Amino acid sequence: MKYLFTKSWRSCCLIAVKCFFASVLYSQVETPKSLSSFSTIIDTTGSEPVKVKEFFEPALMMSYGIIRMNNNLMHGFDWMLKSNLQKNRGPKQKIDDIAQYLPTVAFMGMDLIGVKAKNNLEDRLIYGAAAHLFMGITVNIMKNSIAVSRPDRSATNSFPSGHTATAFVGAELLWQEYKDQSIWYGISGYTLAACTGFFRMYNNRHWFSDIVMGAGIGISSVKLTYLLFPLIQREIGLRNQKLSLVPVFNGVHKGFSVRCRLP
DSSP states (O other), rough: OOOHHHHHHHHHHHHHHHHHHHHHHHHTSSOOOOTTTSSEEEESSSOOEEEHHHHHHHHHHHHHHHHHOOOOHHHHHHHHHHHHHHHTSSSSHHHHHHHTTTTOOOOOOGGGOOOOOSSSSHHHHHHHHHHHHHHHHHHHHHHSOBBBBOTTTOOOSSSSSSSHHHHHHHHHHHHHHTTTTTTHHHHHHHHHHHHHHHHHTTTTSHHHHHHHHHHHHHHHHHHHHHHHHHHHHHHHTTGGGGGEEEEOOOOOOOEEEEEOOOO
16 A cells, blocks of 8 residues: 555656646647737737736746745655655756757747748847846846755755756747747747756756746746837837947957947
8 A cells, every 4th residue: 555655646746747847838828819808918019919828827836936935845745756756767867958058049040940030130139138137137146045955965056946947038938939930839949948847856956846936937037028128129219220240350350340320
């Protein structure tokens, strides 16, 4: 009986992880048109409004991570999942160090293989840099102010997972830019991000709650960027400016000059 209970509990833990990541993917699918009128916040692009439901999922993730800090039940779930993963773990894998950047690479390079992005390269550079900046500031502030020991006891900056946050920033950027072409681009990005989170736990570097919080921070950083920057651009007329980078060489020094033509 004890063996059956342990086995079933282990299965439940793994199912819970799968369900969590599946819900992330499912939440990105568009709601029916009949419901869209109830979820509009503001039209930031002129063609597609930001929806309330887009902020619900990352807010839920971050709430889970915060509540876990003083919740013994969630803390116990972290330990149970860690124990089961480490009990059946093989050699450590370094795939998470690479996979965290792949969605962002795809976000910047998909149009090079003929897949048209929603925004031009200049805007994508701004959006990508801003989203990663928001994420990086948030993650580092939390890591330095909230002392949580890593599962392997190597440090006390476990919360939240920076690798996972980075991966989910890239996944959400990929979704925002290419979802009109095919939802499978976004699903592929989120699959890579989910794998990054899993291997952070598999390598005994993070708790499940670290992964959830990192995912929430990554997604919300992108959504805030796509909400705020079109408004800023509209106000100061950045879209009407013509920017160009021109290489210069004066016989001694090499570099670039930035030319800006105002309307």
